[in-house]
Amino acid sequence: MNIAASAREHEAGAVVLLRPSKALSRQRTAATLAAWSLASPALVLLIALFFLPVFAVFAIALTDWQFGASSFAFIGAANFNEIYSDGGFRTSLGNTVLYAVMVVPGTIVLGFAIALLIESGKSLRSFYRAIHFLPFMATLTAMAVAWEALLHPTIGLVNQTLVSLGLPTANWLRDENTVLPTLAAIGIWQNLGYAMVLFLAGLKSIPQDLYDAADIDGADLWLDRLRTVTLPMLGPVTMFVFIVVALRAFETFDTVQILTQGGPGHASEMLLYTLYRESFEYLRTGYGASVAVVFLIIVVALTLVQVRVMDKKVHYQ
Template structure:
């Protein structure tokens, strides 16, 4: 073997040796579990049982015929439709306000980013105390102002919007930090050119320069926040357990209840497959639609 071929072979072997452990972990921790979930979804296996039978697509037919699953799917869609626009709009607004200021920028960034870093389980307990129907700060304040109060977490009409507000509060700091990074990356020359072209008002500068240049950041924020909203579980488990009357039940909570409370593992796996397909499909659709509208430098 010539020295050139030996050197090339050594490079190939080195590449496989370096990438091999990561690829092995990817197979063990991702691909094999996904395949296992797809296989279990085709069976009637119950957690702890020593035998199983292949029922093929009966679990999926049962899932779509279940009114409880359809309710949780609708709740999840409504939750995402509230959390994503609310987080993006408020995150951009706060980023613009912080960037336009000249003092205490680090303080405001830290204050708004803390909810994203905090443990949601602990924060959910704080929200539960805040929203308590009798001694909660919110109802106490409303009563002092002469306004009507509500049992926010036990009313079917308010529980899902309240959970969505908590989701916005948690993701707001994440969106704000990304928008701040995007604002700092916009060249000042573009604003100077906009001034020369007659865009003197802040609204004109926002419409013609800021928003188009934030297109890639906005696309990333929308996709990530949508995925985080779809994965909502902690607040539902701690605050409402899907109640009242399944009014706050979302897909992940339904999956958890069927798989680990009712021990219907095959049925829960079929919900997992549906959830996985929905998440991947939604992500691809969002990326395809928004990619046509963003501006890349």
């Protein structure tokens, strides 16, 4: 009897021990289902708005489909072979790289300098922040029209100012030697406020104790404080600004479309404008899709290289 009773007690204890584990398993299952139900709308949108279009572009790039055509043929890598031998594509790629080389350093240097000036000021900080950030918030199409009027070769304010100062003028948007630097200056103007705001936030996050320690160590000049404290502590912000501005530079389209249409003589044609022209003006959708694939690969590779190279030189708190 005692043995049977002990066995029953042991089985009951085992049941009691198993019940919490089953309950915990059910709770975990319910939590997992709840998490997936909450994440599923965003996941569906991500697949529908990003992954499916990317897959469609890759698929179209392997065909000879023309916009509006009822049929197409699979041609493999023929479009990519044409890109390799296309002098126009190499010109637009070179223009895009040169444009980014001018815009990115100019935006970072000027944005950082303006942030330092505003941070060191004693009054009207909010006013100066708003004034410099306004170009980033404004509609680029409207701003491009305004720049077209300012840069008019005869009645534009820029040339009128140069004439009053006795300086030579230029046809800024119709001269092959000036059109790309002019577009780069507009790009710097557009991105300047964004870089300034990020640098201002980075400057405010630097602990005052570091500057006090630098003073004790003899770095009492502003240049020494800038070199030993400010610049190292702004490493993460600088890397983020560099990547974002570089991507925006490679994605330039509006100013080219409105101001130059890639001219004169393809001197201002960039990758996205080439993509647009091939796909929607020449209706070579398959070739335009291959340009989009190459553009995507370049942007992803550029981002990875920037992160790998710059991350080794960045100091994180």
